[in-house]
Amino acid sequence: MKLATYKDGSRDGQLVVVSRDLSTAHYATGIAHRMQQVLDDWGFISPQLQDLYDALNQGKARHAFPFDPKQCMAPLPRAYQWADGSAYINHVELVRQARNAEVPATFYTDPLMYQGGSDDFIGPMDPVVVPNEAMGIDFEAEIAVVTGDVAMGSTPEQALDAIRLVMLVNDVSLRNLIPAELAKGFGFFQSKPATAFSPVAVTLDELGDAWQQGRLHLPLQSTWNGRKVGNCDAGPEMTFHFGQLVAHICKTRNVRAGSIVGSGTVSNKGVEVKGKMQWPKGYSCIAEKRCIETIQDGQPSTEFMKFGDSIKIEMKTADGQSLFGAIDQEITAPV
Structure with a gap:
């Protein structure tokens, strides 16, 4: 899967899942807010993000939006x-x-x-x-x-x-x-x-x-x-x-x-x-x-x-x- 961090005015930003072709994204809010959360509990959180990633690539993610790299912080800010x-x-x-x-x-x-x-x-x-x-x-x-x-x-x-x-x-x-x-x-x-x-x-x-x-x-x-x-x-x-x-x-x-x-x-x-x-x-x-x-x-x-x-x-x-x-x-x- 592909992960990014969007700017939201905070130091650590907001975690998003990005489609394989980098065309669309989806906030991971319901799973994790920050990239560090995922890394701290990888075994539990990453499978949930993978499910969202699969849905995004299949065009089934309900709240997907166009991915904009200009809105990105470093993946781990x-x-x-x-x-x-x-x-x-x-x-x-x-x-x-x-x-x-x-x-x-x-x-x-x-x-x-x-x-x-x-x-x-x-x-x-x-x-x-x-x-x-x-x-x-x-x-x-x-x-x-x-x-x-x-x-x-x-x-x-x-x-x-x-x-x-x-x-x-x-x-x-x-x-x-x-x-x-x-x-x-x-x-x-x-x-x-x-x-x-x-x-x-x-x-x-x-x-x-x-x-x-x-x-x-x-x-x-x-x-x-x-x-x-x-x-x-x-x-x-x-x-x-x-x-x-x-x-x-x-x-x-x-x-x-x-x-x-x-x-x-x-x-x-x-x-x-x-x-x-x-x-x-x-x-x-x-x-x-x-x-x-x-x-x-x-x-x-x-x-x-x-x-x-x-x-x-x-x-x-x-x-x-x-x-x-x-x-x-x-x-x-x-x-």
Whole structure:
């Protein structure tokens, strides 16, 4: 099934069930008001939502209305935890190569991860408000999962069983703030402003054969100012699958229902054509493009985003249907 959260003036919004083709929706008021309620009592509430979802897809839901992604908050408007990994080692390799640094051997066996702010997510069509263009504004197209409870010490296989929902991410980064923050030795903070998520979150059964062993095998499209710059395959080159990422978090603590875990920037390796490396599938963040330019030309030439720029992130099924709806945002200055 597909779930979304509509704006209603509150911090947590109103839960809605959305049809498979994203054309209609229905308030879930009689079952649950908020997404977190569903995650806290998944075994009891989700079958009731599934019944409503089936009725909606069959055209039998009595109070259905047209689905409008502009009315959406993030599916989970605030969460107990937002932990973002860097599961595509190609992205790490490019970043390291651009600054002539080796990739530590442990990076291939132990996931990189940071803990981001989870108290203030933004909706899929809300503006991305940044204090200053000079901060180096970048998008990052990613995939994320939402978990149920996961016990401390769970294996990757056990962690996979606790995944409830999947959604898309725009993990906004302020690149020019990152070096000074990392130099402090405590990781990202001000360089990672509010994160945006897709209009709907979907259950694993909606993904069909595209979901294999904790990876989502579909292309993730990134369109910057109306030009498609990325169509990266999210599946085969994901070094650590979502079960491994969740298990990494719960090595020393419990993970509670409503935790969101991100994949990191979806990234594909380049291919050699006539002795020169090319990246036919593009990129899922500007920083990666700049790394490629630095490796090839000695310096980056692509600038970061400006006020008024737009970014659209979307994933489509093999038959061309939007799976999660699109993140479609504009970069703006504070009012």
